[in-house]
Amino acid sequence: MTQRKYFGTDGVRGLANTFPMTPDVALRLGAAAGRYFRQDKKQHRVVIGKDTRRSSYMFENALTAGFTSTGMDVYLLGPVPTPAIGVLTRSMRADVGVMISASHNSYQDNGIKFFGPDGFKLDDGAELKIEEFLQGEIDYAKAENIGMARRIDDGLGRYMEFAKSAFPRKKLLDGMKVVVDCANGAAYKAAPIVLWELGAEVISLGVNPDGFNINLDCGSTHPDAAARAVLEHGADVGICLDGDADRVILIDEKGQVADGDQLMGLIATQWAARGTLAQNTLVATVMSNMGLERHLDDQGITLKRTNVGDRYVVQEMRSGGYNLGGEQSGHIVMSDYATTGDGLMAGLQFLNAMVESNMPASQLLQVFEPMPQMLENVSFTIGATPLENSNVLQAIADGEAELGAKGRLLIRKSGTEPLVRVMGECEDEALLKTVVMNIADTVRSVA
Template identity: 40%
Template sequence: MRRLFGTDGVRGRAGEYPLDPPTVRRLGAALARTLGDRARGVRFLAGRDTRESGPWIERELAVGIRSQGGALVSAGVIPTPAIAYLTPRMDYTAGVVISASHNPFEDNGIKVFSGSGEKIVETLEDRVEAVMADQSWSVSDASESAGVDEVDCRAEYVDHLLRILPPDDRRARVPIALDCANGATATVAPQLFERLGFDIRRIGCDPNGRNINLGCGSTAPDLLARTVTETGCRLGIAYDGDGDRAIFVDDRGGIVDGDAVLLMCARQLKAEGRLKGNAVVATVMSNIGLDMALREADIEIVRCPVGDKYVMDELLRRGLSLGGEQSGHVIFSEHLFTGDGLATSLQVLRTMEVTGRALSDLAAGLKKYPQVLLNVRVDRKVDLKTIEPVAAVMEGVERRLAGHGRLLVRYSGTEPLLRIMLEGRQEGEIQRWAQEIADAVTEHLGRGM
């Protein structure tokens, strides 16, 4: 059996392994056997995004969980961070989210949260996989015909968000644009921002099961940018399919990513004495310009591998309050230990209101170095240091950067790809250098793409 858990839970094409009905059902049973406490009962709170495969995956999980004496209660279509927030507060054993984030509708996935609202650690994933592989037990189909119990808990999540930024009638004439990616935030975001008092323009708020992330959302912000500039909005906010990340468009139509959000929020938290440890966690993919801007603000930056779970690990280990990714996953640990696009939106809006500055002005503090990203398809994944011609090219690039840039070369955790990221002062120059590395890798490990 291939490994189930990847960098962000279980993910694949709906209906195919590992998201075929028998495997999903057995996974539900394995989760109940691994995470459950029979003395207290085994109760899972589930949520999903708007993909057409979500309901049947939820039902199969429920059958598996019930076969082990547990119960799954569905919160329906709801953002991922809502499940992380509500699971401990409603005293569930664990939380389960059925979503493939920013992927197209054909894909889906299963993320698991502990009873304390954090993504389960890799050692626990390993235990679940070991239980899955143990053939000494089987899943009973006695409860196959039973339905899934439901609970409406969106109001509790919205109330939590309103504590970050309370409603204010003075916002009645402040226009903002929302792009909900035809995903999970479409059930919450418009109502939330109307309660806050904003005049909203809606994009991607009509999910049909197949249009999630289709030409909209955080990975396709062009329509949002046009809407902001053409309708005179103060800003635009784009979410991904499950609502754990947000990308912004400023009043001039510029894209504001997670790096800029980390900088502006770090400065504001520091000014308020709320930036724990005077440090920010960012992944290795964040632009080197963020390092320089934070250094100017006398704030330390802590780097970690790509993935919001690694950001969370560093926040917990160091006792820090802010971290995130360039992609828009931002974690404010005083609220939640996972990325929350809606909470991030409210923190940005709060910063704008407190400082009286436009988003374009706040984002201008980040001077980004040119960045080049190349993918090389590889036939195998080996340590590049052991391939002398490739290592020599990489060392040559490092020498030419001379401390005024950054080279990051890593294998994808989910695809047969080597990712090359190069930052430096001149875009044309680093493009050539990145291609030199790509050509060397292609010659020895695969073919370029």
């Protein structure tokens, strides 16, 4: 397939006001997407949501101008979680949904993600076609056919009611104390309200966004503050979301952090026992721990691995008819409920497990013993190709030979940041550290 210039593993992403995340590119991107989805002369609509970073407002305006210039009507939802776009694109019969967010990145970055009319993220072919339109001439609408834009006030409320569908009716969280860290991001309103309406006593963190503090020392990538709050308040569990609330990290009552692999292992095991795990299969990425794979194999559950990125997980789920997938980072996709990762709904699924089993979070989240895993991120100069360097290739080959059958390596470029991710797994932790650091240092020397 032709190399994409703008789209990465999760939409278009980068430093705000630096190519490709500039207002002029966003305007043309909206117009190109409008041309792609508006294939006839009928009225068409797009729903646009955003997270709380300062630049999201700028890109919202630019995208609105682009879409309306091609005759599409724009419905602005304001700050909503990414999974809300998947839900509302379908329920509002929109032709396309857009989420403005750089997920777990700091406020300086931003991104633009597209959802099709079915509520799923676009595939590579659709993104490539939009790029072709973006780099060509935009087919602007006539003056009388320019689209209109309006703000929708009840979008967040619609999503909140939908999110509660992940929790069984007639069950409540009465007596349960829950810490929720919303990362000063898109779920800062929705998550605490949903948990409270279901009966929990809620301690809220990361619910005061100022445009610059999204993901800052909080949320799923920085769970320490939530862990401290769990211990301080004697909470039963902590739920940490990221900036756009499509991923979740859980904290047990002892302040211990559990990643997406443990949660996927729990849900897969429970669903399999009930006979509701489609084809007795979990879909995860190459990053998921070998300990998870061993646990599932012992349970007679198949693990299918994909490339990194929740969109690839979803594509495999759709093509194979599976209903559970996710990533170690906390993207949990439950296709019986949603079209993309939903941190809040995954958290509710875990709370339901606590209620049903009457077991503490610490016991439920010890699903398997993880194999020692090490991840080293190495930044590189944009435009550089460190993974093509002969010294790096030799270091990788040497590392694989040293690990042999005792472990594995995964070295890849990030699809969202200028980073090389060097990940290894091995039961011998000393050997693991030596191998990973040697490769990382070699990459660093040429990056």
